[in-house]
Structures are given as C-alpha cells and as structure tokens.
Amino acid sequence: MRTTGALLLASIAAVGIAVLVVPAVTQSTPAAELTPVSAPARTLALTPPMGFNDWNSFGCDVSEELIKQTADYFVSSGMRDAGYRYVNIDDCWMARHRDADGRLTPDPDKFPSGIAGTADYVHSHGLKLGLYEDAGTRTCAGYPGSLGHEQLDAQTFAAWGVDYLKYDNCNNAGHKTPAQYIERYTTMADALAATGRPIVYSICEWGVHEPWTWAGNIGHLWRTTHDIKDIWSSLKSIIRRNAALSSHAGPGAWNDPDMLEIGNGGMTDAEYRTQFSLWAEMAAPLLVGTDLRRASPSTMTIYLNQDVIDVDQDPLGKQGRLVSTDHDRLVFAKPLSNGDVAVALFNGSDTTATISTSAAQAGLGAARNGYLLRDLWSRATILTTGDITATVAPHATVMYRISSTRFGT
Numbered sequence: 001m002r003t004t005g006a007l008l009l010a011s012i013a014a015v016g017i018a019v020l021v022v023p024a025v026t027q028s029t030p031a032a033e034l035t036p037v038s039a040p041a042r043t044l045a046l047t048p049p050m051g052f053n054d055w056n057s058f059g060c061d062v063s064e065e066l067i068k069q070t071a072d073y074f075v076s077s078g079m080r081d082a083g084y085r086y087v088n089i090d091d092c093w094m095a096r097h098r099d100a101d102g103r104l105t106p107d108p109d110k111f112p113s114g115i116a117g118t119a120d121y122v123h124s125h126g127l128k129l130g131l132y133e134d135a136g137t138r139t140c141a142g143y144p145g146s147l148g149h150e151q152l153d154a155q156t157f158a159a160w161g162v163d164y165l166k167y168d169n170c171n172n173a174g175h176k177t178p179a180q181y182i183e184r185y186t187t188m189a190d191a192l193a194a195t196g197r198p199i200v201y202s203i204c205e206w207g208v209h210e211p212w213t214w215a216g217n218i219g220h221l222w223r224t225t226h227d228i229k230d231i232w233s234s235l236k237s238i239i240r241r242n243a244a245l246s247s248h249a250g251p252g253a254w255n256d257p258d259m260l261e262i263g264n265g266g267m268t269d270a271e272y273r274t275q276f277s278l279w280a281e282m283a284a285p286l287l288v289g290t291d292l293r294r295a296s297p298s299t300m301t302i303y304l305n306q307d308v309i310d311v312d313q314d315p316l317g318k319q320g321r322l323v324s325t326d327h328d329r330l331v332f333a334k335p336l337s338n339g340d341v342a343v344a345l346f347n348g349s350d351t352t353a354t355i356s357t358s359a360a361q362a363g364l365g366a367a368r369n370g371y372l373l374r375d376l377w378s379r380a381t382i383l384t385t386g387d388i389t390a391t392v393a394p395h396a397t398v399m400y401r402i403s404s405t406r407f408g409t
Contacts, residue, residue, distance in 0.1 A: 045200050045220040046251045047313045048285045049164065051086025051130065053259050056230070056289030060092035060141055064111045064118050071125045073292045080126060082304055083313055086164050086200075087122050088130030088287065089115075091141045098144050103156055104133075119161035130164030130200075131157060135184040136171035145171060146188060154191035157199065164200040165192065169208070178209040182218075189218035202256065202285075212245050216253035221285055228258035230266030232395060236328075236348050239278055243322050243330065249283050251317035256285050263290035263299035273377060274346065274397040276302050280312035281320040281332045281344040281399070307376040308399065311342040320344065323362060329355050329392075333362040340403045342376075347392035356389035359402065367404030374401045 052070050054062045071087050074080040093115070095105040106114050113121070119129040133153060134145040146153045146167075157165060167188055175181060185203050192199045201219040205211055206226055215222035224245060225238045242257040249255045260279065262272040279286060288303060295303075311334060320334030320342065328348035333341050341362045345355040359371050373382040376399045390398040 044198055044252060047315060048254050048283055049086055049200060050084045050286040051088055052288045053088040053090055055090035056259050056261060057264060057291045062089055062092055062110060064113055067118055068121050069293055071122045071127055074127060075125050077300065078304060082306055083309055086128050086130045088164060088166065090132045091139050092143060094143050096143060102149065102152060104144060104153060116160040123161060128163035129161065130166060131162045132166045134168040134170050135188060137173055138171040140168055140170035147173060147184065150188045150191040154188065154195050158195035158197035162199060164202065166202040166204055169205040181205055181209045182214055186218050212248035212255055220252055221254040221256040223258060224255045225257055228261060230261040230264040232267055232271055235271065235275055242282055246319040246321040249319035254283060254285060255319060259287045259289035261289055262302050263295050269298055270393060270396040272302055274395060276308055277344055277397040277399045278346060280308045281334050281342060283312060283317065283319040286312055323357055329353055331355060331357045335363055340401055343388055343400045343402055345390050345392055345398045347394060347396055350394050352391060352393055354389060355392050356387065358388060359386040362388065362402065364402060364404055372403045376401055
C-alpha cells in the first residue's frame with residue numbers, strides 16, 4: 001500500500017508530471033537509478049516472478065478446471081516448493097460485455113465459480129492468482145479492455161483476490177507516443193495501488209517505447225520484445241534483444257523477454273535448456289507456457305532444475321551482463337549474493353563451438369588456489385586456475401556456477 005506522500009505523487013503523475021519528466025530518463029539509465037513515482041512499487045517481486053501462464057499452450061481455451069488442475073500439479077510435482085507461485089489466467093476469461101454496472105464479468109461457462117472462487121482455490125494451495133487485461137478498448141482477442149475503466153477494474157481485481165496483473169497493449173485507441181503509453185500504464189498502476197492490495201504489475205507493451213527506461217517507475221516487470229514463438233529463430237532473436245538490457249533490471253523491476261516455451265514441442269531439449277538457462281542468467285520471470293498436466297519427464301527435469309532456478313532467484317537481483325560476443329557465441333556473467341558468479345556460454349550457431357572466457361572477465365577476484373566450476377546441467381565440477389571454457393553443441397548453453405571462496409584468496 002502506498003503512503004500518503006506516495007499517493008500524492010501518484011496522483012500528480014496521473015495528470016501528466018510523469019510524462020513531463022520522461023525525456024530526462026535515457027536508455028542508459030539503470031532501473032535502480034530511476035526516480036520512482038511510487039517507492040512501494042519495489043516492495044513486490046523482489047525476485048523475478050515464477051509461475052504459469054495459459055496463453056502459449058491454450059490461447060482462448062482457458063477454464064477454471066485448467067487453472068485448478070495446474071494449481072494441483074504445482075503442489076504434487078514439487079513446483080511450488082521449487083519456487084513457482086503464480087497461476088496466471090491470460091486473455092479470454094471474461095464475458096464479451098460488461099455488466100449493467102460497467103463491471104467486468106467472468107465467462108460463466110469457463111469460470112462457473114468466478115475469478116474470486118478460482119482465486120480462493122489457488123490461494124488454498126499456498127499459491128497466487130494472476131489475471132490478464134488490456135490498456136486499450138478491447139483485449140487482443142476482442143474482449144472488453146480497461147482503457148477508461150481503470151479504477152473500477154482495479155477495484156474489481158482486488159475484490160476478487162487477484163495477485164498479479166498482466167496488462168497488454170492491443171486496441172490502444174491509436175496511442176503512439178511514449179507519453180501516451182506512459183499515461184495509460186501509469187493510470188492503471190495508480191488504480192491498483194489505490195486498492196491497497198499488493199498486486200504485481202506486468203507491463204506488456206512489447207518493447208515498443210523502450211519500457212526499460214520508464215516502466216520501473218510504475219511496475220514490476222515489462223516486456224522487452226515481441227511475442228515469443230516456439231521456434232528457434234524467435235528464441236534466438238529475443239535472447240539478443242534482452243541480453244543488452246542488463247543495466248535496467250533489479251529487485252522489483254525486471255526485463256521480461258516473455259514466457260517459457262519449454263515442452264511445447266517446437267524446439268529441441270537443448271534449445272529448451274538454453275531458454276531456461278538464459279532466462280535465469282538474465283534474471284527474467286520464469287512463467288511456464290506449457291500444459292503441465294501432460295509434460296514429459298524431460299520437460300519437468302528442465303523446469304525443476306533447482307540449481308538454475310537459484311541463479312534466477314538470487315536475492316542480489318542482478319541481470320547477467322554480456323562479457324563477450326563473437327557472432328552467435330555469447331558469454332554472460334551474473335554476480336550472485338554469496339560472491340559466486342553464474343557464467344553462461346551460449347552457442348547460437350549451427351555448428352559445435354569452443355567458447356571461452358576467464359574468471360577475471362566474469363568479475364571474480366583473484367583466487368590463490370583456483371576456482372571451482374559446477375556445471376548446472378551435468379552437475380560435473382571442474383577446478384581451474386582461471387580459464388573458463390567448454391565445447392558447446394549447436395543451439396546449446398553450458399552454465400557454470402563459479403566459486404573461489406572454497407580455495408582461499
């Protein structure tokens with residue numbers, strides 16, 4: 001909940017002050033240095049959100065039964081214990097028209113218990129419920145949008161027990177300028193804050209107006225790219241775009257390269273391990289986009305790799321930076337809270353490659369007796385004096401957690 005002073009700042013922002021200060025925020029300004037519209041915006045999502053979103057696998061075929069069964073599976077599979085918390089409903093959950101009082105209404109066939117009843121079920125499992133809406137007149141699938149209804153809709157979401165809002169950008173009344181985008185997304189941010197309910201706010205404007213330069217003022221995560229597809233070319237292009245934005249992320253403010261496609265069948269397991277590895281390395285939200293009820297053992301092995309999850313969820317909250325780029329071969333280094341560094345060697349090419357860096361390039365201090373490299377997929381350990389190298393298969397990623405503390409400095 002915002003303090004009185006923060007509410008005043010938010011009210012000022014809603015009428016235009018936030019728009020006026022935008023030109024002072026440049027693309028090189030890290031998120032941690034932005035002047036927030038509301039300081040409590042950083043008290044939620046202190047690590048990247050983890051959970052599920054139905055859109056990639058189901059599109060408009062969403063239902064209360066699906067959401068409840070997914071919540072059940074989070075518990076029975078160990079996903080909840082691994083850190084997955086949010087069960088998020090995407091587009092198409094509502095009736096085609098608002099009710100006589102102007103309120104959004106859940107589709108009674110899809111959600112016979114309503115969103116409130118579904119939220120109660122999810123909460124009873126120790127999980128949180130997410131919901132979708134749009135900062136336009138209609139959602140992307142043509143359902144009622146929230147533009148002009150922000151206060152009423154935010155109050156409705158809070159009353160239903162919603163914990164997370166994904167806020168999309170379709171049918172946006174012809175708004176094209178950064179100022180117009182910021183105004184629309186700020187209006188909902190203020191409406192959510194005014195409810196007094198802690199709701200994680202996911203800004204989904206597809207990276208159109210460089211949200212990494214302003215969205216940290218009002219939300220907790222923001223899409224940096226177009227929608228992901230379950231094909232290698234899509235994954236590769238999104239990695240490239242999101243990799244360059246490491247200075248803009250931090251606790252409570254995350255670059256979001258979109259949902260996980262792991263298990264949907266369009267890529268190989270090596271490519272899926274690359275997505276999971278690099279999403280963790282880039283401190284991205286880990287939102288599962290597959291039908292977990294039918295997930296294969298190999299898919300679940302990826303989703304439940306606790307060593308990789310721990311890198312994503314490290315409380316220091318640093319996004320891994322690019323240490324080197326050589327055509328399609330990228331090296332990332334992510335500092336961790338205990339002094340370790342997570343290094344990812346990514347081979348985006350179509351041929352096997354040897355990829356190398358060093359402990360010094362990765363940001364590790366001198367170690368008298370060497371460094372321990374732990375491969376987070378094979379679990380093999382290597383002792384090195386400073387060289388970090390691996391032979392990496394096409395489209396694959398080798399991910400190490402590197403420590404010097406066990407050997408003295």
